[in-house]
Amino acid sequence: MNAIQTQQESSHVPVLMHEAVENLALVQNGRYVDATYGRGGHSGYLLSRLGEASQLLALDRDPDAIADANKRFAEEPRFSIQQSNFADMREVLQANGWLGEVDGLLLDLGVSSPQLDVAERGFGFSRDGDLDMRMDPTSGVSAAQWLAVVSEGELVQVLREYGEERYAKRIAGAIIAARAVEPILRTGQLAEIVKVAHPRWERHHHPATRSFQAIRIKINGELDAITEALSCAVDVLKVGGRMAVISFHSLEDRLVKRALRQPVPDSRIPRHLPQPALEAHSWKLIGKATKASAAELEVNPRARSATLRVAERVL
Template sequence: MTDSVPQHISVMLNESVDYLVTDKNGVYVDGTFGRGGHSRLILSRLESGKLLGFDKDPVAIEYGEALHKEDSRFQIVQESFANMFNPIERLLDSAGRVDGVLMDLGVSSPQLDDAQRGFSFMNDGPLDMRMNPDEGISAAEWVARVDEKDLADVMYQYGEERFSRRIAKAICEYRSHTPITTTLQFAKIIAEANPAWEKGKNPATRAFQGIRIFINNELGDLETGLEVAANSLKVGGRLVVISFHSLEDRIVKRFMKLKSKGPEIPRYLPIQNAHLNVKFKSIGRANKPSKEEVAGNVRSRSAVMRVLERTGD
């Protein structure tokens, strides 16, 4: 475990844990442990309660194992939150039902700031981007062999990069004579192919985001994880999700709306809300960081927090 890179500042820390912890003797899940900011605060609110953390990142797991040594109420699993059900049932002896699940989505500050992880377009390092470097293929391996159209589609769909086709063409032309292996090399190709730089934003931002999301199956894991988390809640249990870009938040918002209101029913059908057997309700509106938090941590500026509560079986 190393402290050589800047530490992660947990976004909307107090607000999220305030919503999450409703029973000091309850069973909770931190689906995105990171460096344990949320987990430590959750544990401070518990008495005989338990907490299970999940993370793909091996460095995060080291921090989680250290926390377990400090506090036996906590356990950590190296796994995506999309696969949380079986560990909950096995490790917490809770029949798969918990009092709350927290998901703090996206990439963490240490991952961004450690150039060797390959997420950063500001500092040079190997073009990797995997949250778990021991699984799957790196971004460099994928970029070396992906079809031009598929590359463009990933940048457009997951990064919302409007010049994705132009950028993909430039990448494919470059790789035809020179391997693309580092982040700054890749960012330079993208920047030179991008004809309209956004003010205050690195021209490689959207392309890097799209490829990172694809490499780590972030949206697929999110869709699965939301369903697993909601189904794992006890009555009265809450799902708290913090997202950082529109694609994530759109999925979370749509999921919680469907769970709390049920499917859209044509007006002419004689079906009332009571017939839909809705088992969830949304708690409050979308929450955003305070001005003070954004001033102290600029990376929190795009965060949106949404809360869903289970109301019935």
């Protein structure tokens, strides 16, 4: 199956696909990990560029993604997938005998287009649906359940920190007042509450965009998962292996930049003790941050906020 077939069979348009895969400096008989399968766009292109002796292991926490992969790549012997949060990839790869043996790692952060476009998943507000927002709808609490019990203070903090919403207090107050009248169970319902409460609308952005982002990040523990995944990436890759990370907003990109600048901790010192001044770094940056081209933006406007960073493990 080639990359064109993969894209045609899916509503999901992979962002910065060629740039991310080509910057992994592929070796023909390597081991690769797509830690955020989504709908297989990056995996499909990776497989089209790899030799017959290569292997690709994909991870995703979304059961719909697992079902898509099992159908799409059922006849592909080089491919396998496991349902897992990418924060747990150290354990997954250790169980597979791949820890420290991976040539290339791809992380495409955020939410996938199918998740946004399926109303009943509750990630977006273009169409009304259940207010769920869980990447794995079989575990954890939904956004509706969380909004029913969250305190106003915590809600303000979430909107401010995860959505960078300057009107967090005003919006949180409106949500708390609305839930006292009736439960907030639908995406359209929440979007309207935020829309009415928001005093200043940004051009080309629905006023609920930042609030939905913030609640989604909270429900899925996304920033903690990203931090953990980035911290174990050094253990996953072999020396000389590369990691490509695609982020979609400043909170994600900030975590990526911070992780790639951190020096190597001394493994002989327990984690709870302070580290001495360190100079050696695990990563060598490959090129500069890459943004989507004008041609890609014409096909996929959602790529406008994407940033690709690539690094090579050197220690």
